[in-house]
Amino acid sequence: MKRLNTFQKIIVLLSILLVPVILIYTYSNRVSMSIIQQELIQLTLNQQNFLTEQLDMISEQLWKSAYITMSDPNALMLQHPSITKPGYDTFKTIEALEHHLRLQSTSYSWQYELTLFSPVTGMYITTDSNRQFDNAYFSEHFYTNWSYVKLDSGAGQQYYFVRHMTKPFTLDDHPEELSLILEAAIPASNIAQMMEQFAAGRSGEPMFYHPDYGGITRHLADFEGTDHLQGLLSDYPFEGNGYEIVRSGGQKYLMNYTESTWPGWYLVDFVPLKTVIASLNQSLMWFYFMMALLLLIGIGFAVIIYRSVQRPMLQLIKGVRRLKQGNYAFRLPVNGQSEFHYLFSEFNRMSEETQELIEKVYVSQLRIRDATLKQLQSQINPHFLYNNFAFIQSMTQMGNREAVIAFTQHLSQYYRYTTRTEMTTTRLDEELELIQSYLEIHRMQIPRLDYDIDVPRHLRCWSIPRLIIQPVVENAIVHGIENSLNDGLIRVTGRMEETHAVITVEDNGGGIRAEDLEHLRSRMNRTMDENMGCGLWNIHQRLLLYNEDGNGLSFAPSELGGLKVVLRFRVQEEKSLNKHKHSEGSE
Missing domain, CATH: 3.30.565.10 (Histidine kinase-like ATPase, C-terminal domain)
Known part of the structure; x- marks a missing residue:
């Protein structure tokens, strides 16, 4: 088998060095992308869990305040026939109820409407002056759980989350047989505002989604983009909490969803993956470019080495063989001003300085040992x-x-x-x-x-x-x-x-x-x-x-x-x- 010359050996050595580096870096880049994706998933799910817990806490507080309102003595007077008769007591009762309802509706960060209605007397007290209430209304709109419905308001029809509390308590759909009905109506704009706060400072697009009603998005959302994203959710089999990589509009998204205590509602967040891995992809491309440039530089360096080193190396090998044979009187010819001029001059003095060189090598070994210890520690x-x-x-x-x-x-x-x-x-x-x-x-x-x-x-x-x-x-x-x-x-x-x-x-x-x-x-x-x-x-x-x-x-x-x-x-x-x-x- 023909022996490789110096040029060929350098090319082979460069390939052996660069190929493992490229493979290791590519694998490391993929692992880093996987780790970042998992961290992003966990972080987003934690944020969504916190937001859904906050939503459930606010709705629970609103519902507890509604229970307190139902227990108010003035609220109980609304079902008494005397409330329909004009008089000072009737005026004071209605005024106290109106004040109580206004106070309750403004006590929380969310804006919501409270209405107290008595099917017995037909009287009602409400914080929404643009709506009318009677038995017919509650026969059509009666919900024992939070329900998403469209109702008339002063600005036209708007979507609300509505729930009713009754006295006595019942789950039957016969409101005309009840004594008191309390309606809590939360405008969907509160949810949209919460989505706006959740999206602040992030690249994701959150929405509060129900398979039957669609999604509630933030006010500043890109409606065309959210329509595409909602199209992905129409047939999606939601099960508890989870995530999935989806594609919409030629772009990949990380979709995280968290189930709410409100029946059928999910908090869904779409995070574009390109914003997360763009820097990693750019770093990988720069790495490949630098590896290619390094290979070209190495080939050029090998050509120079082949032309200016190989012949002097043969002379140096000849001199080493003479020294190995014990011929310390052998001298290399020192000609010109090449890079080997100094090396050849020093080689000619080697036979006279053998003992000194051994001592230097010993000291050098001690230094290498100390450097190795520090290098191992620095790793x-x-x-x-x-x-x-x-x-x-x-x-x-x-x-x-x-x-x-x-x-x-x-x-x-x-x-x-x-x-x-x-x-x-x-x-x-x-x-x-x-x-x-x-x-x-x-x-x-x-x-x-x-x-x-x-x-x-x-x-x-x-x-x-x-x-x-x-x-x-x-x-x-x-x-x-x-x-x-x-x-x-x-x-x-x-x-x-x-x-x-x-x-x-x-x-x-x-x-x-x-x-x-x-x-x-x-x-x-x-x-x-x-x-x-x-x-x-x-x-x-x-x-x-x-x-x-x-x-x-x-x-x-x-x-x-x-x-x-x-x-x-x-x-x-x-x-x-x-x-x-x-x-x-x-x-």
């Missing part, structure tokens, strides 16, 4: 910031000020610690404070999570590598607690074991199979590759560098039911001395 950074912002936004919208304050305090303590990259070591108690803040952040988002940190005081003053325990706790939450529906427990304990301080992290998650546990142990001692998660592997490598005695991470099943991860830290002489002094002081 361990939190990637859950967008979840924290979503939680803060949700708590702010719910008005939970105390939760926002507590959450941001823990978050600031967490990032204050993790961003101090100038130090490679820290005290154990500072690392435990970081873990406590990290667990508090998760416990506020996952109420079923609990934790227990039990590390003796005399161990807390020892020095350990920074950010060495937190990734293990994060792994327990992600792979143990979040995958279980039961109450979660994270336990962090510490003890002294001969010449090592031992920290144990356990969880009560679903556990791990025996074959998977053996596979995890074997992965710790393999070389890092693109198919392997870097979290626990990084911790294992950092422990090996720190201890210098072969002790890294170890794994075993936990008594709690999940996984137990053990970290061992070799105690230096000065640490052992501190421990001894502490023990004498305790005695």
Whole structure:
């Protein structure tokens, strides 16, 4: 088989490097889009649930005020025959009822009309002076539940949500046999105003929808667009709460719907997906463009390398072979002012500086080792910031000020610690404070999570590598607690074991199979590759560098039911001395 020249090798190498990067980035982009879509669905459903609860609360308050009105002594006088006779008492009763109804109809944020009618006397008191009421009206319009009907008003016919309360209470459609009827009529414009408030600052199009009556939209809605969207809902099988990706007018929408306590009514919200994923698509196109540009630059660079490097490289290889044979008197010809001029000059001095070079290489290896330790530490950074912002936004919208304050305090303590990259070591108690803040952040988002940190005081003053325990706790939450529906427990304990301080992290998650546990142990001692998660592997490598005695991470099943991860830290002489002094002081 013919050997590849330098130019061909560079092209192959570029392809090997770029193809995995493109595939990984494309996959990451799709995962990000899926995560954003799920977060958008959950956020919208939470907002809709809050809005429907607010709607139900207001309607319930209105109905309770109607019950209070029915119990008013003046309301009971409306069914008495004496109310039809003119007189001072009749005038005072009617005036008191009118004042009471006006007060009730203006006591809430919604505008609504109240009417009190007695089929016995034919008398009625109402806050709507443009409407007339009699037995014939209530025979045609009598509703024991909130019903959506069109009624006459001063501005023409308008839609109302109407419900009637009776005395005595009945569900029969015979209002002429009753003593008192109270009608509460809520204009549909209140719902439209609520939709307007819900849509403020958002890209979605909300509506209050009933399969038989259509939708109530906000006043400033695009009526042509909402008509298209309502056409999608005419035959849609609503069942409780849910969501679906729909298409209308050549555009995709995320449709979320929430069922209201008002029979048959749903709060539906359409969010155009292009406003959500446009930036991600643009970022993906820029990435493909940059990859293509990088490939072209690499090919041009390979051509230059082929012309100006390959021949000098052959001479350099010849000189290396002579040195390998022990011929330190061999010299390379130094001609011209090419890039290899300096290299050849230095090569000619190599035989005289062999010992010095070995010492330099040794020092360089020590520096590389320290740089590797810092590089491994810098890889361990939190990637859950967008979840924290979503939680803060949700708590702010719910008005939970105390939760926002507590959450941001823990978050600031967490990032204050993790961003101090100038130090490679820290005290154990500072690392435990970081873990406590990290667990508090998760416990506020996952109420079923609990934790227990039990590390003796005399161990807390020892020095350990920074950010060495937190990734293990994060792994327990992600792979143990979040995958279980039961109450979660994270336990962090510490003890002294001969010449090592031992920290144990356990969880009560679903556990791990025996074959998977053996596979995890074997992965710790393999070389890092693109198919392997870097979290626990990084911790294992950092422990090996720190201890210098072969002790890294170890794994075993936990008594709690999940996984137990053990970290061992070799105690230096000065640490052992501190421990001894502490023990004498305790005695």
